[in-house]
Amino acid sequence: MTAISVLDLVPVRSDQTTADALAATLALARVADEVGARRYWLAEHHNMPAVAATNAPLLMALVAAATSRVRVGSGGVMLPNHSPLVVAEQVALLEAAYPGRVDVGIGRAPGADPVTGHLLRRGATGDGVDTFDADVATLASLVRPDGVDVRVGSSTYPLRATPRAVSTPQLWLLGSSTYSAQLAGRLGLPYVFAHHFAGRGTAEAVALYRRSFQPSPELAEPRTIAVANVAVAATEDGARRLALPQVRSMWRLRSGLTLEPQELVEDAEATPLPAAADEGAAALTSSWVVGDPDQAATQLRALADVVGTDEIMLQPIAGATRGTPADRSPAREQTLRLVAEALA
Template sequence: MSVPLSVLDLAHVAEGATSGDALRRTIEIAKRADAAGYLRFWVAEHHNMPTVASTSPPVLIAAIAGQTEKIRVGSGGVMLPNHAPFVVAEQFAMLEALHPGRIDVGIGRAPGTDQMTARALRRDGGQEGVEQFPQHILELLAWFGDNRLPDPLANYLAVTPNGDTQPELWLLGSSEYAAQLAGLLGLPYCYAHHFGMLDPVKVMDEYRARFRPSPALEEPYGMVCTTVIAAETAEEADFLAGPARIMQIQARSGRRLPIVSPEEAATRTFDVRERSILAQNSGTRFLGEAGDVTERLKAFVVETGAHELMIASSTYDAEAKARTLELVAANWA
């Protein structure tokens, strides 16, 4: 299959480990993904969550890009309402200058946190950023050389350093709004199927239907991010997926705790409400023996018409996640 593979990582904090451990683990996984031939490695912005260490994507991107060779590195995503667009433009211009041709800036509209933290990040709680999201996207595009505004700030205020190449800008989301906006602006789009509840086929159809050619993109380019755990056997994969089930239940219950071990997860029992949560999303949408999982992923790509597939995994240790990536890559070709 010619469709490229990419990776999303949230720098999950394992029970008994530190945030520093989680960040170092993410860098090691990125190095394994680079060696396995993955196209992109993205990290997400989350705040005030004990289970996630990735609070500042630009800082983590710099660390990852500095220890990898070919893989593109980016944000999946930066939550734009939390930040002044000029700050984001400068951060990613710096990253692109340091690593030309390897930086992506994926942009999301959600705060990526609770409202109290949103107010701490931006005094208005990011509300202005949400309301002006399309305008702020166009401002970012102007600073990256894609000028569609009649009189953009980029005419008076330049981002530095100003390199020969520009980061690639993506829109991300789990709603039809993001798909529609990406299409109308003619930008590449990634649907967050790893937690989104919409039908990915319909979302990607909506993106393509709304697409208008732009200076950034002549034809639609869509990616779907989904959750995968692959192993040598289906039984092993199911065992490794236990922690993701616990995380899914905790997230829906408003509790975000460090990820437990598969041994600990195997001792848990679920009540009726928890089983209902797992029936909607078990935390791992594609699970099983590597060959079987890869064939189902290929069918998923054909069904959605995705141009690229991004894989996320919630596992207790780095080896299980890296092994999933390597097994899928080995079977993909």
């Protein structure tokens, strides 16, 4: 059996407010809990009209409160935007409230445009990437119950993310490059490959991670997950229709155009992409899993074999048709249900 997990960017459709998008995410999280998904992770993106996932720890708290079993996590916290101590305090509190259910996926990308990223770092020079390796190691130490001891002159200063921790959130490193694969291996952390937007190099990155892996207090052996964009419906044509708004959104993003709230399916059909965009859109979606349940199960199992894992993380990308309740995303919920059934 291939286990499934979920990555959610909290997409905002043209017919939704932020409150609607959050309600739809909580409904989707309850479905994930119901079908036995292993994890439900929330992304971090900033200043994007189509994405409401700006604060992963806050969203994790909302999802954890709305579910009873699924592990909640960040996919990921973009560490260059934050102090490792602040992140450690946030996730330590979550772990205290929901013991054994908290993951912390750490990413190196800013998740924002340059101006927004600069403001997130309070105007600090640089992009924060140059200290990423050290910041990940610091965060890994801070979330342990014993914390760290900081040397201040001739004295030692104890630093704890929370005073009486009895369990520890699980750290994961996210990436789509050889750099992240090597770092995850060197630090002995589990590794998540962003197959959903990299689309290539998955096998190479995972192999490099396994070769680089050094056991750590967190992990004795390599552990991997790959993320895939997925839209599933009763028929392949139906799934491709539901994926169309996401195709158009990603084409706009890769073309440097403004990323507006996600269109409804009918609106996407009414204004096709330029003919010259067909080749680019085809390349963009070549690694996506779009089809009927049997097709999806076959492709997801093949991806799990490439990665060498029993778990695949889905980003459900199925759009909404006109008349869909604003506070729900039925096609995304259906994708989860159909995949879970097909892989059982």
